[in-house]
Amino acid sequence: MSISRRLASGGLIDRSKPINFTFDGKTYGGYAGDTLASALLANDTMLVGRSFKYHRPRGIFSAGPEEPNALVTLRTGARGEPNTKATTVELFDGLVASSQNCWPSPNFDLRAVHQLAGPLLNAGFYYKTFMWPAAFWEKFYEPAIRRSAGLGALSGLDDPDTYERSHAFCDLLVIGAGPAGLAAALAAGRAGARVIVAEEDFVLGGRLLSDSAQIDGVSAASWAALAEAELGTLPNVRILKRTAVFGVYDGEYGAIERVSDHLSVPPPFAPRQRLWKIVAQQCVLAAGAQERPLVFPGNDRPGIMLASALRTYANRFGVTPGQRIAIFTTSDDGWRSAFELQKAGAEIAVVVDARTEVAPDVRKLAGNAPQFLGAHVSDTSGYRRLTNITITDSAGQTRSVAVDTLGVSGGWSPSIGIATHLGGKGSWSEEKSAFLCNDLPPGMQLAGAAAAQWTLTQALENGALAGAKAASHVGLGLQAQKPILAGDEASGNNPVWLFKGSRRKAFVDLQNDVTATDVALAAQEGFRSVEQLKRYTTLGMATDQGKTSNVNGLAILAGEIKKTIAETGATRARPPYVPVAIGAFAGLHSGKHFKPTRLTASHAASAAAGATFVEAGQWMRAQWFNAPGENDWLQSVTREVKAVRSSVGICDVSTLGKIALCGSDVGTFLDRVYINTFSTLPVGKVRYGVMLREDGFVMDDGTTGRLSADHYVMTTTTVNAGKVMQHLEYCHQVLWPELDVQMVSVTEQWAQYAVAGPKSRALLQALLGGACDVSNEAFPYLACAEFHVGNIPLRLFRVSFSGELAYEIAAPAGYGEALFNALMQAGKALGVTPYGTEALSVMRIEKGHVAGSELNGQTVARDLGLGRMMSVKKDYIGRTMAAREALIDPDRPTLVGLRPVDRSQRLRNGALLFARGMTPAPDNNAGFITSTAFSPGNNHWIGLGLLACGLERHGEIIRAWDPVRSGDLELEVVDPVFVDAEGARLRA
């Protein structure tokens, strides 16, 4: 039967709303307003896990996001989330959490034997201990270390929840809603500024929730509630609770809102978390400060906590974590914690202050509790829970005091982490005993404890001033602020970084198990800069980013290397300040939503006709159509090719990039971007063109037709559509703005179908009737026209990729499906066959047309047999560079056709080419196969390849080497055109 540590009254929890939750399989009760940590403490459960390296028992240490110890796995199965800080988890009914890094339980962990191996696990032990034999590292040491040292494990299942990304814009972003943040938001909000207040906690107030102070005559917590209520009435103020600002970027802030993490599952249509990109003119960083622990022997036992955390548990959650509490402090604030705890009803057994002089007012805060000045805690005992502390007094006398809880207070460090994200550095203030930040991101001010304005009065005044300043920076008048009345507090501090005593480990970084000895060892071994110290010892590298350990660690290092803290400096904080789920960065762009899926107008009709689809860029294209009885893709493709070559086929080519170009200078413009001449292109004609990059290599190819005097339409390859558009716009806007050219992408506006095969004319005649004369005389090869059928504008191009008599017909995309169906209907009597990209590819290989695998960014026009197209009468993009010596070298690999000597053999893309008899070695390589297909016309596999001196080698037998697939083959080099070399068919 566990003891309840809940105080009889008090706290900001809602005692009318009890909540049940489970930790390590055991059910406990808490209240609405609890965190998992406060509810566990209320149930006298202090021990929640084992430490990272030594598997020492560890308890809850803090009451906030700085928590180094109480990392739990929240939820189970696919929603399980490891390394969640129990101190920030808002309790909800049905919450399930479990401890980590211990087996079988935190109370009895078999791996605690690691403590015995302690001397082997010191700083840099990875590098020192597991050096030999080298081969053991990967196979044995690393897996073994990873198994035993570590944090929680991922479920390995898909995340069932969704995430969102949002933008927000404001005049002022207030980070943190403690006294300074609320005062800043009120001042700026009242002045009319658009304010966003981001608070990591689920209640506004910060330290106001943990203190019993009075402000303006009401309790601190009530003042926070009143401030929130007033902010709520201002339409220009937005409050984001459960939202942590994790980074400052260029002109914007990253924040993560835990939208549904306080519910067992997100409500329907709600995301789990939302990533905010906040564009703010001004920012007030009022993130408060972080209490520093003290480093002394045995300082990691469950029951040793930050003194301010004890005060938070008592005042905010109505929980006293122990029965007999000791306070060990170097600051006035430790005494304040003692005062608050006593006031809440806890028993303070002793207050130990390392300072010899403490103001009488401060000493009064401890009431009747025994006090030791100039003393320190030199040892502790208790395995699963603290039982005793040893106090060494100013005279060197030791005595043991039985306590179950020890609050430690080493002064405060301003939370300036995100203020340094743009490269600023903290600078040590001897006066404040803290790192301050003077080199702030543009538009940012610090306020309150983040600016080392420690007292409540200072924080409120400082915050109000910062808010008013921010409002005036965005052009709003400075408003007179009503002074906020709060009492004053003592805030003296005289830090001592390391206390000597017993031989027990004195921990600096609780989460990564780094001790004072490790820091000393690192310094002794020459790791004397803070950045080296961090990496060598892993100090501050855990999920808490060393929020409780960094300053202590570098101060101890400074002592070891006999430098001041200012000279030693601090490590640089980098985003994210708090861990952020990768899913939040991805937002909705995951799985199928990673990129858009674009469907052509004929998609549904093609699917109904048995199409298998393939991704081409973002498009889904029909790859082949399965006919009844076919069970192999090659069977379908072969049938489609035969049908086109003997009759007629239809293929959706809408995905090719289409760019409309208008203006009186389009001809000139095209001359400058294509290697061949377009200014001579007559109206009603189409021409094939090749574009180079400025470095002389081929970028893309396609056709451009001239529909009227000043209206051209260009096609690009599917995958390069965007790139070509960008290139043309660059050429026009940057290089030749004087040309009268306008352009727009019309890829999605027009559906386009290839109608190919000897019966294609008959099909179009049947479909178009008198709307367009498609006879060879009226509409010869490379003709184009725009006309109407009814109200529908249609475009017809006589172009052929297959080598057959062929046309491409286009209609506005909204009529695309109707056109596809009409083509199929009109061709029914002719035996029309829909064909996919595979058959398209087979026919272009048979015809020796180049495509993506030849336009690979490494080929010039000559390599592809297109050298003759390169005009010598004009300049064009890439011309000068294409004339470079290496690019006109006759030995360059050039396009050839390839067929196997043994006709039954299959060719493979990527096979390397060698002269017959040459050893397959890099120096002998003469090229490679770029494209292969089974040619139904030839009844064997054929290929295209790039072969050194290819043009001169037609007829030669070479060797294709492809060791992992087809092995070694003999190939015959032939002309790349395998069908209708004279082009009689396409001109028919």
Place this chain on the structure above:
Amino acid sequence: MRIPCPYCGSRDASEFSYSGDATLTRPAPDNADAMFDYVYLRDNPVGVHREYWYHDAGCHAWLTVTRNVSTHEVIDAVLAHDEAAS
């Protein structure tokens, strides 16, 4: 980072593609050496830089952006078209 597009206003940098040095001028044809420099050789200046950005998820304008590459401060953005035409 935000870029003030003359057409679209202040927009997120993710809407733009970066395309390098805007201080270069395309050399006259057949000057192979100048063309080589234009295509391949780039200075790597610290501080304020002029560079091309393409608003591909917006108005498709090419912008000349003046930006401090040390601080990422965007100082100015104008239409490359206007600059080239002037």
